[in-house]
Amino acid sequence: MRGRRKKIMSVVIKGIVLAAFLVFFLAPVYTLVIESLKPESQWLTGTLFPTRLTLSNYGAVLHGRIYRQVTYIPPIMGYMINSLIVSLAEMVISILLGSLAAYAIQRYRTGGSFLSGWIISMMFIPPVGVIIPLLIYYTRLGLYDTLTVLIISGLIFTLPLAVWIMIAVYQGIPTSLEEAAYVDGFGRLRTIFRFIYPVALYGFLAVGILVFVFSWNSFTIPLVLTSSTSAQTLSVYISEFQTLYGSVYGPEAAAGVLMSIPTVIFVGFIVKYLGKGLVSGFGKR
């Protein structure tokens, strides 16, 4: 009897703690969504269950609108396209370069554990730490405020990430595959493309989505290296609500929701692959 009582107590305590964590993690998200649906008169009231919901904030963000006679909110579309181009380009480059580098590290131990450790630690460099030289350099080259520099610079984080995850992917592919291909007279490079890549396809998908999410969300690099709508990305657009437009909360929240949808739909995928990739790529490189 006592054992059962104790067990019930522990389940109840566990439930309460988990519920508290869920409220902590989800309350701000709920606030964001509900704020994006509030009419202008209720933006500052902070009510969590507004009586009237509207999509007008989304309309404002999609088409652009003037608030309080002076505050012009530009349409979101251009920024979204910029974000999309940068993220997709970074995804392709990271997969291409990262898959080759990870192959060398995992199969040939190129550069030993020092080099692989160095590549992976690049991921931890704070972008702010290297942004000033890049800013000066790009300005001199006439590349400041272009999508190209965003794509290149973002690689400082996404490329090491891709290498890291791909190492874990290759670990799961038996070397007998290459041995068979060599016996059949295939060269090393052709073996990679013909036999390894098809097997590693799910790994490419995992890396691709991870890189897309991180690149879509990146903030520091686009903030510093761009200044006009021709290259600014979504995260810069949203941060401008705070710095330029003041408390236009409804449209700001609507923009936040629109920006988050493409990444949040991948959350199940991230749960499945990010932890696994990071943990086994780290342990066995």
Next chain:
Amino acid sequence: MARGTKLFGWILISPTLAVLLFLAIFPFAYLIYLSFQRFDPFISSNITFVGFQNYVTLTKDISFPIILENTFVFLAAVVLLVFAFGLVLALMLRNPFPGRNIIIILIMIPFMLSTAVIGTLWRISLQPFGYVNYVVTFFHIKPEAWLDRTFGSPTYVMIWLIIAAVWELTPLIFLILFTGFNSIPKELYEAAQVDGMSSFRQFRIITFPLSRTTIFLALFFAFLFPLRSFGLVYNLTYGGPGIYTATLPFYIYLTGVSFTSPYAGYGYASVLSILLLVIVSVIVIVLNLITRGQEVSGFYER
């Protein structure tokens, strides 16, 4: 290994190395060069050699000790909380139960958001009429304009900045620990239960020793991601009130990009950047040294 294979490996890795050398080594070399120059583009485009003057500025700048204190308070608090929360969640969600996967997915949502959006949703939550002020009244705390950049209390703003950072980072730490714990064979726990081991003892004898590598990995992220979190400061507090929530990455921005700090200029900003990179490198090296000794005996090496 044949020489040809060795060369082939280097050929495969060279594009990645080229990109990373350009993005990391070149800027670092340029930072060192700039740190000995005066270069203030709003005054003149000339670069003049000034010796160690920018490094001396570090000792004259009265904001600098405040920035350093902010950075380390922020870092220490975030590391501690993120690790504690991540660990508690990973342990609680280790064993399957109905609804577990949905809970995991919901917990991971903050990790999927951009810092720009995280700034937005916390600013909305913390505005004078936001829900946070409803909640705090239950704990007999006076509702406030928590993030007020003119009259706000530096302590409160720092606390909220830390909470937002913990909110942002806990999911990742949880996921790493959770994955590590889950790769431990279940039979070990079954055997321990047969022996009547308490759950604390199970953690000490099975979970902890077998997931050392995972724990170090989680520590890596817990220590280094707060040092990257420039975006959160920018979007949530903008360093305010005054500079009392400005961390080192944000101060670099004020000094070298927006030119709004008293010693603004590329030279001094370079000194600050070097300092940031040195702090990051020291943490990476120390954690690496600790891990290297462990890795051999770690679970994943077996």
